[in-house]
Amino acid sequence: MTNQIIDTFMRFPVLFSGHPEIAWRADRAGIVLLLEAGSQAVRLQLEKGQVTVLPAEGPMRGWDIALRAAPEAWADHWQAVPAPDAFDILGMVRHGRMRIEGNFAPLMRHLQVVKDILALPRAAT
Amino acid sequence: MSPRFDPVTGRYLRLDIGGRPHRLYVEEAGQGIPLLCLHTAGSDGRQYRDLLLDESVTSRFRVIAFDMPWHGKSSPPEGWQDEEYRLSTEAYVGMILDVCAALELDRPVVLGCSIGGRIVLQLAADHPERFRGLIGAQGAAWQDPWYDTDWLHRPDVHGGEVCAALISGLIAPGGPAADRHETLWHYMQGGPGVFKGDLWFYRVDGDLRDTIARIDTARCPLWLMAGEYDFSCRPEDMIATAEAIPGCRAVVMERLGHFPMSENYGQFARSLTPILEEISGPVPSAQGAGANHET
Numbered sequence: 001m002t003n004q005i006i007d008t009f010m011r012f013p014v015l016f017s018g019h020p021e022i023a024w025r026a027d028r029a030g031i032v033l034l035l036e037a038g039s040q041a042v043r044l045q046l047e048k049g050q051v052t053v054l055p056a057e058g059p060m061r062g063w064d065i066a067l068r069a070a071p072e073a074w075a076d077h078w079q080a081v082p083a084p085d086a087f088d089i090l091g092m093v094r095h096g097r098m099r100i101e102g103n104f105a106p107l108m109r110h111l112q113v114v115k116d117i118l119a120l121p122r123a124a125t
Numbered sequence: 126m127s128p129r130f131d132p133v134t135g136r137y138l139r140l141d142i143g144g145r146p147h148r149l150y151v152e153e154a155g156q157g158i159p160l161l162c163l164h165t166a167g168s169d170g171r172q173y174r175d176l177l178l179d180e181s182v183t184s185r186f187r188v189i190a191f192d193m194p195w196h197g198k199s200s201p202p203e204g205w206q207d208e209e210y211r212l213s214t215e216a217y218v219g220m221i222l223d224v225c226a227a228l229e230l231d232r233p234v235v236l237g238c239s240i241g242g243r244i245v246l247q248l249a250a251d252h253p254e255r256f257r258g259l260i261g262a263q264g265a266a267w268q269d270p271w272y273d274t275d276w277l278h279r280p281d282v283h284g285g286e287v288c289a290a291l292i293s294g295l296i297a298p299g300g301p302a303a304d305r306h307e308t309l310w311h312y313m314q315g316g317p318g319v320f321k322g323d324l325w326f327y328r329v330d331g332d333l334r335d336t337i338a339r340i341d342t343a344r345c346p347l348w349l350m351a352g353e354y355d356f357s358c359r360p361e362d363m364i365a366t367a368e369a370i371p372g373c374r375a376v377v378m379e380r381l382g383h384f385p386m387s388e389n390y391g392q393f394a395r396s397l398t399p400i401l402e403e404i405s406g407p408v409p410s411a412q413g414a415g416a417n418h419e420t
Contacts, residue, residue, distance in 0.1 A: 081298050084354045088294020091356035094271045108276045109283070111290035 001071040005037035008078070008121050009053060012044055015120040016051040022120075023049050026113045031106040033114065034066035037074050041066075044117075046110070051117065065102035067118075073097040078121040089115060133177045135198075140227035142194060142202075142220050149224070150198035151191040155183025158257060158405055159233035161225065162190040163241025165263075165384060166212075166327060167277075167288055167320025168311040169197025172238070175304075175390035181398070185405045186234070191224060195319050210322035213330045217244050222252070234404055236397075238262040239358065239383060240327050245347070246366070250336045253345035258404045260397075262350045263383050265362035266333040266369070274328060278318040285313035288320045297354035297382040300389030308387040334369075342372030348400050349373060352381030376400075 016023065026049055033044045034056060041056040043063050055061065067089060069077075076086035076097075085095035092098035100107070107114060138149045152170055154177040162173045170190035177188050192199040195210050221244065225233060234257050237245045242264025249259050272291060278284055289312040296305050312320070340347065347370065351363035360377045367375035378385060378396045385393035 084297075084356065087298060087354060088356070090272065090291070091294050094356040104276070105281065108287050108290075109281070111287060112293060115290065115293065 001075065002038040002040050005071045005074045006040050006042060008074070009035050009037070009042045009044070012053055012117065012120065013051045016117060019116075019120065022113060022116050026110070026117075029110040029113050031065070031110055031114065032063040034063040034068075034102075035118075036066060036068040037071045046113070046117070063102065064106045065100060065104065067098060067100055069098040077119070080122065082122070089118060131178060132183075133174075137198075138191070138224075138227055140223060142223045143216055145202045147194050147202055148200045149191050149194065151189060151228070152177060153187060153189040154178070155186050155188050157185045157187055159228075159230040160186040160188045160401075161221070161230065161233045161235045162188065162386075163221070163235065163237030163244065164190070164193065164196070165239035165241065166323030167196075167292075167315045168308075168384075168387075169193075169199075169314075171197065171311055172308070172384060172387035174387075176386055176397075179390070179394065181394075182401060186401065189228065189230075189233075193220065193323075195316055195322070201316075210319055212240070212323045212326040214244070214247055214326060214333075217326055217331075218247055218251070221248065222255070225255070232257045234258040234260065234401075236260040236262065236386075237264065238386060239264075240323055240331070242349070242358070243327065243331055243333060246333045246337055246340065247331075249342070249345055249347050249370075250333075250339040253341065256345050258346045258348070258400075260348045260350070260400060262385055262393075263352065263355055263358040263363070264349045264366070265351075265358050266337050266366040267331075268358050268362040270328055271357060274321045274324045277321040277324075284317050284320075285315065288312045288315055292357075292383065295355055295357055295383035296388045297352060297380050299380055300392065304390070305388050308384050311387075337366060337370050340370050340373070342370065346404075347373045348376065350376040350378055350385070350396060352378045352383060352385050354380075354382035357383055374400075 029046050031046050043054040043056050045052045133152050133154045135152045138151045164170050164172045169192040173190040195201045242261035245259040245261040289309040349363050349367045351360040364375050367373045376396050380392050
């Protein structure tokens, strides 16, 4: 399942391009997320209204904040109607299904945009 | 074509709260048993807009929703610019009693949500004779913090946006989109530091785990409710409180989150109506605006 989740992470730029209402709100946002599913991870960069997915590994490849969850938790987050323990990233932390670590300032500045981007695979199902 | 007004009256009430003059915005509809509604932290009385329009309720209850000082269309007290707003348990109870006295309410029912759902526990403990019934939605004596309230008021993060974004995940999926987003809009409109100031009661001053031992539900009936999608006041938090109070009734609501009356009133009414009927007695036919809402 981990590979499926990573494949879904890789689709974020395409999914994002189909939602101009989110891109409009994200126009001034700048943040790099580490998205971890089990033992694998990618970096998602949001900059100047563009979403790019980058490798997680490599020299000088930093990120602002990491969202770490089991592949099953990501899959549950993307259900058409997620269960109460998988609906919201902060709720998933509260339910013990996700860890969020790093610099919270950019996340809190752009929290709704980040939530909306991470939920895009849900809308695509 | 005549104007299409909602059958709701909005007025400003002059009263002293805690010995200071205040100008409070109050909306009301209906006649009968007074039903005083308390909004959540960081929001205002608009959360009860659909309850105010529900004829099955307003035919039996005088529904009253006021904006707390500093919230909505209620002004902060004179001198506000020189103080930090912090809601305390004592001030919150005093405000509710002052509003009841100013409106000359005779043993009202109080319906509160979140901070309002918790303060009804203090009312039940200390002032049961003043109320006909107490209903706490998303109400528990205590729940553990799940974020640092310092993020709600700081110069490098937009207060309105972060307040709404933090609570957005507490709204259950599947409710009417317009109502879910209006619930967020109210949070976007709060004054700087007001949501944080409300949470001083919720997080610091309002641990009511010892207080609830004084509650006697024989003196005033008490209901607690919780939406299954609320991860702030979780159903298990509410149930733990209800089980510690003999006679307290507990209702877990499906497909609802932390703002049941605002995010999806039609679904909320399914749980609220039986409680109100127990208080007022059953109604032969119940029809109202709320019944038209998507659930």
